[in-house]
Amino acid sequence: MMRFCFWVAFLATLVPACGQDFDGYKTLLPQGPVPKDFTERTSEKVAAEVTAVAGKNTRQRNAKKRFVMESTFSIDDFLASGSVLFNDAVSVYLDEVLKEILKTQPDLKKKVRVYAVKSASVNAFTTNSGLIFVNLGLLSRLDNEAQLAFVLSHEVVHYQKKHVINAYVTNIDIEQGRGDYRKLSVSEKGFAKSTYSKEKESEADLSGAAIYQKSDYAKDSVENIFDILKMADHPLSWGAFPKDRFESGRYVFPDSFTTIDVKPFAVDEDYDDSSSSHPNIKKRREAVRDKFKGISGGVDFRISETRFQSIRKIARYELCRQFLLEHRYAESLALATSLQGENPGSSYLRETVAKACYGLARQGLKDEVNLDEEEWVGEAVRIFNFVKQQSDYELSVLALRQLARCQEATPNNAEISLMTKDLIKAFSEKHDSLTLNFVRLANGQPIDHLKYPYTQYAFADLKNPAAFFDVLDKNVVPTKKVDTRPKTKKERKEQRKLEAEREKVLAKQRRKEKRKPLNVNKVVVVNPLYKKIDKRKSQRVRHVEAEKVLIAIDEKINDAAGKLGMATEIINPNTITNTQVSQMQSNSVLSDWIDEQMRSRDKTISPIYNEMVALADKHKTDHFMWMGGISVKTKRYLKGFYIGTAIIVPTLTPWCAYYVFTADAATLYFALVFNVRTQELELLDVRPMAMKDNGALLQSNIYYTLFNLKN
Amino acid sequence: MRSFYLASLLLMTGAVSAQVPGFMGKRFSLFVDANATPAFFIQNDHNQVIAAGESARTYNSNRLAFTFRPQVTAEYLVGRNLSLGFSYSRISVGTQGARGASTDKNYALDDDVVRGKSLGLELKFFRFKKSASIAPIGFYRTVSVYLTQTNAYDNRGSKAKLFVNDFVYPVVSYGMGRQTMIAKSLLLKTGVEVGWAFTPGNWLREGPDDWNVQEFSGYNVHQSLAGDYAVTLHVALGYTLF
Numbered sequence: 001m002m003r004f005c006f007w008v009a010f011l012a013t014l015v016p017a018c019g020q021d022f023d024g025y026k027t028l029l030p031q032g033p034v035p036k037d038f039t040e041r042t043s044e045k046v047a048a049e050v051t052a053v054a055g056k057n058t059r060q061r062n063a064k065k066r067f068v069m070e071s072t073f074s075i076d077d078f079l080a081s082g083s084v085l086f087n088d089a090v091s092v093y094l095d096e097v098l099k100e101i102l103k104t105q106p107d108l109k110k111k112v113r114v115y116a117v118k119s120a121s122v123n124a125f126t127t128n129s130g131l132i133f134v135n136l137g138l139l140s141r142l143d144n145e146a147q148l149a150f151v152l153s154h155e156v157v158h159y160q161k162k163h164v165i166n167a168y169v170t171n172i173d174i175e176q177g178r179g180d181y182r183k184l185s186v187s188e189k190g191f192a193k194s195t196y197s198k199e200k201e202s203e204a205d206l207s208g209a210a211i212y213q214k215s216d217y218a219k220d221s222v223e224n225i226f227d228i229l230k231m232a233d234h235p236l237s238w239g240a241f242p243k244d245r246f247e248s249g250r251y252v253f254p255d256s257f258t259t260i261d262v263k264p265f266a267v268d269e270d271y272d273d274s275s276s277s278h279p280n281i282k283k284r285r286e287a288v289r290d291k292f293k294g295i296s297g298g299v300d301f302r303i304s305e306t307r308f309q310s311i312r313k314i315a316r317y318e319l320c321r322q323f324l325l326e327h328r329y330a331e332s333l334a335l336a337t338s339l340q341g342e343n344p345g346s347s348y349l350r351e352t353v354a355k356a357c358y359g360l361a362r363q364g365l366k367d368e369v370n371l372d373e374e375e376w377v378g379e380a381v382r383i384f385n386f387v388k389q390q391s392d393y394e395l396s397v398l399a400l401r402q403l404a405r406c407q408e409a410t411p412n413n414a415e416i417s418l419m420t421k422d423l424i425k426a427f428s429e430k431h432d433s434l435t436l437n438f439v440r441l442a443n444g445q446p447i448d449h450l451k452y453p454y455t456q457y458a459f460a461d462l463k464n465p466a467a468f469f470d471v472l473d474k475n476v477v478p479t480k481k482v483d484t485r486p487k488t489k490k491e492r493k494e495q496r497k498l499e500a501e502r503e504k505v506l507a508k509q510r511r512k513e514k515r516k517p518l519n520v521n522k523v524v525v526v527n528p529l530y531k532k533i534d535k536r537k538s539q540r541v542r543h544v545e546a547e548k549v550l551i552a553i554d555e556k557i558n559d560a561a562g563k564l565g566m567a568t569e570i571i572n573p574n575t576i577t578n579t580q581v582s583q584m585q586s587n588s589v590l591s592d593w594i595d596e597q598m599r600s601r602d603k604t605i606s607p608i609y610n611e612m613v614a615l616a617d618k619h620k621t622d623h624f625m626w627m628g629g630i631s632v633k634t635k636r637y638l639k640g641f642y643i644g645t646a647i648i649v650p651t652l653t654p655w656c657a658y659y660v661f662t663a664d665a666a667t668l669y670f671a672l673v674f675n676v677r678t679q680e681l682e683l684l685d686v687r688p689m690a691m692k693d694n695g696a697l698l699q700s701n702i703y704y705t706l707f708n709l710k711n
Numbered sequence: 712m713r714s715f716y717l718a719s720l721l722l723m724t725g726a727v728s729a730q731v732p733g734f735m736g737k738r739f740s741l742f743v744d745a746n747a748t749p750a751f752f753i754q755n756d757h758n759q760v761i762a763a764g765e766s767a768r769t770y771n772s773n774r775l776a777f778t779f780r781p782q783v784t785a786e787y788l789v790g791r792n793l794s795l796g797f798s799y800s801r802i803s804v805g806t807q808g809a810r811g812a813s814t815d816k817n818y819a820l821d822d823d824v825v826r827g828k829s830l831g832l833e834l835k836f837f838r839f840k841k842s843a844s845i846a847p848i849g850f851y852r853t854v855s856v857y858l859t860q861t862n863a864y865d866n867r868g869s870k871a872k873l874f875v876n877d878f879v880y881p882v883v884s885y886g887m888g889r890q891t892m893i894a895k896s897l898l899l900k901t902g903v904e905v906g907w908a909f910t911p912g913n914w915l916r917e918g919p920d921d922w923n924v925q926e927f928s929g930y931n932v933h934q935s936l937a938g939d940y941a942v943t944l945h946v947a948l949g950y951t952l953f
Binding site for chain 2: 137559563564651654655685689690691692694695696698699700701703704707
């Protein structure tokens with residue numbers, strides 16, 4: 001029994017690292033207690049940091065204080081964005097690698113914290129306060145742990161040498177033409193900034209190499225990191241493109257789809273870096289090579305090779321989802337098909353492929369498939385060609401086929417079912433007689449006179465073609481009729497009259513629908529936003545004042561909801577406590593979803609629809625609200641006019657005094673309430689107000705939004 | 712009949728309860744308004760600079776002078792952007808007299824005080840599309856009707872009416888302004904109102920020489936009343952009660 005308990009406990013500790021099921025992969029979410037970096041008030045962080053600011057003179061100190069203020073609030077916005085992970089498998093691993101390279105400098109380790117970021121961008125960056133962020137886009141491309149260790153060493157130097165804050169102060173000096181930067185032209189200023197930035201990057205490379213050299217990581221692994229940087233702008237894929245995985249039976253693509261000359265990939269490492277922030281790859285590679293000359297030894301993996309492989313795999317799986325959310329469907333398709341080589345049975349990858357095809361098909365139907373040929377190099381060019389060669393009709397058939405196969409594997413998958421219906425609708429709106437264009441049985445007779453004959457067999461060899469065709473027949477909508485308007489003047493007049501009447505009836509219906517009470521009894525308020533701007537002051541963005549509003553907003557929402565007898569949950573990163581990890585998890589998924597919704601011009605089915613439905617079940621409501629406000633104060637002009645008026649007509653003095661001594665103010669309030677199950681924007685409340693903001697005004701607006709939801 | 716009134720009342724209550732958010736559900740507000748009127752048309756003792764003695768009076772007016780017409784208004788939001796208000800105000804304003812005008816009538820130099828009260832009915836239209844905030848906060852326009860009841864007195868403290876019958880005149884006005892909430896439930900109303908008192912207009916066409924003492928006193932009342940309502944600056948504090 002003791003042994004059993006031990007093994008259970010041991011396996012439980014491994015869950016964050018190895019607990020990921022790659023067949024039914026679930027997105028990474030923050031775990032465990034919420035770290036202090038996320039819970040501490042931003043104004044308190046600023047107050048603490050400002051006391052430590054040092055500088056040569058008052059001007060420099062003031063510039064640094066301003067930087068601390070701006071950067072701390074901006075970083076905290078980023079921490080609240082839902083993209084930053086903590087205590088998850090990846091962040092835990094990153095921290096272990098960081099510990100490994102700083103094992104000789106424990107004091108320094110205490111000052112730096114590392115977090116993984118759900119971003120496809122190949123990047124890592126550091127803040128002045130010692131936070132290191134490593135994007136999954138970078139992790140997914142690394143070859144080994146040693147390369148990660150070098151990246152972290154580089155970032156540690158940025159923190160140690162205070163590069164970020166010094167760059168800010170120097171850039172101000174350059175902009176204002178102080179000291180060595182006097183009398184510079186605009187282009188010279190740009191050049192000076194670039195030179196300074198490159199100096200700091202080189203310093204981070206070399207000093208980072210010094211930290212790295214003290215570790216036990218392989219000294220000859222570092223140089224390859226620059227190959228990764230070289231490929232950063234190109235889609236992530238490997239191996240030959242498996243066209244046959246999309247084919248079966250008589251559904252076979254024309255050879256032209258994938259027959260293309262694959263040219264060897266070559267990048268000019270010695271590109272012109274005169275205006276970039278980093279030295280070019282050749283210079284960096286040579287500088288690091290010199291640093292490591294004559295030094296060898298060490299290993300590629302200090303923590304664990306298995307852990308690294310697992311973490312990288314998680315990063316890659318996560319990237320598939322990230323690409324879908326960013327509507328980079330071809331890249332998602334490329335990565336998912338590459339990963340299918342290692343895990344062909346993964347339902348997650350199968351669905352990713354289907355969703356990517358769905359996205360491409362929807363883009364294709366609107367003629368919006370935009371792929372940059374320059375980015376697709378090496379074997380990946382076959383994927384580019386595969387997508388580019390297909391018409392919107394062919395892409396739609398391909399997508400429907402992939403969706404149908406997913407539906408066969410998981411019949412209750414709501415997301416796939418909705419995508420299928422949505423695509424059929426969009427497809428049939430553009431292409432006539434869709435139901436007649438497909439062979440419905442495996443041994444069915446071929447259909448003549450089709451523009452793309454091979455597509456007729458797309459659904460014949462499904463396990464249950466009848467079920468698919470049932471969905472197709474039910475969801476096909478008639479194509480728009482050819483213009484049959486009457487030709488004579490009288491007939492046209494009559495027709496216009498009829499159309500006007502029809503429009504009136506429709507408008508009435510729309511109004512009626514609009515008036516329909518929403519009867520919402522519970523709403524989840526997500527990440528409220530508030531900004532205050534005072535254009536009269538040198539520190540225009542009033543972060544601290546806005547933070548106070550955000551801290552008090554929970555009470556206002558609850559007061560208003562209480563009056564209306566509504567239940568609310570508020571996911572407010574400004575008031576989060578260290579036990580509220582569940583809220584941070586919801587925030588992460590919700591942020592992904594709203595970003596994707598804002599990206600969509602047409603209403604399409606979200607690639608994370610199922611995750612949203614699960615969230616709706618968790619919070620016991622379908623209604624999620626994003627709300628906030630912006631207040632702007634500006635200087636009043638024509639003060640002389642008001643003073644003159646007061647002199648000429650003294651009776652108007654109070655009115656004139658008000659205009660002379662107060663700012664011109666405007667406030668914008670907004671609230672968007674989505675029903676995440678139907679994906680409908682059910683309430684849009686946007687109010688620009690020609691008045692100064694205050695607590696009561698915000699309270700009144702919040703109440704009105706909730707009032708409209710309830711009634 | 713009683714049932715009819717009850718049903719009507721219930722129907723009206725139902726109608727005004729629908730779709731009116733108010734401030735946090737509160738739709739009834741009570742305002743205390745100073746109603747400052749620039750003393751353009753109603754210069755009198757209160758804003759005269761008296762140089763030395765009765766005989767040395769000069770027409771040296773204080774152009775920063777205001778008269779006040781304290782008013783209490785009860786308002787109820789009957790629609791999203793419409794409120795209905797009932798007001799009661801106290802009128803106390805001096806008369807112009809004939810200072811500055813050449814007249815040989817001594818009584819023309821004698822000021823009176825016009826005192827009385829008014830009851831008003833006000834329709835306030837909140838300009839949702841302009842200010843876009845939720846009533847009772849925001850920009851508004853008002854249309855009001857007042858019924859004034861005044862009389863003339865020798866001075867502020869006097870209780871003896873100069874006329875047997877009170878002057879009763881209606882006033883209509885149009886106003887605009889805005890209401891802001893300076894603290895929870897506490898409203899500040901600022902605005903301007905222009906009004907027309909339906910008094911006889913003799914004082915516009917004639918002078919003291921055309922009048923006897925009684926007419927002089929009466930027309931001064933008309934002039935003061937019209938002047939008091941001509942332009943009013945609103946500065947009011949209000950509280951949303953329920």
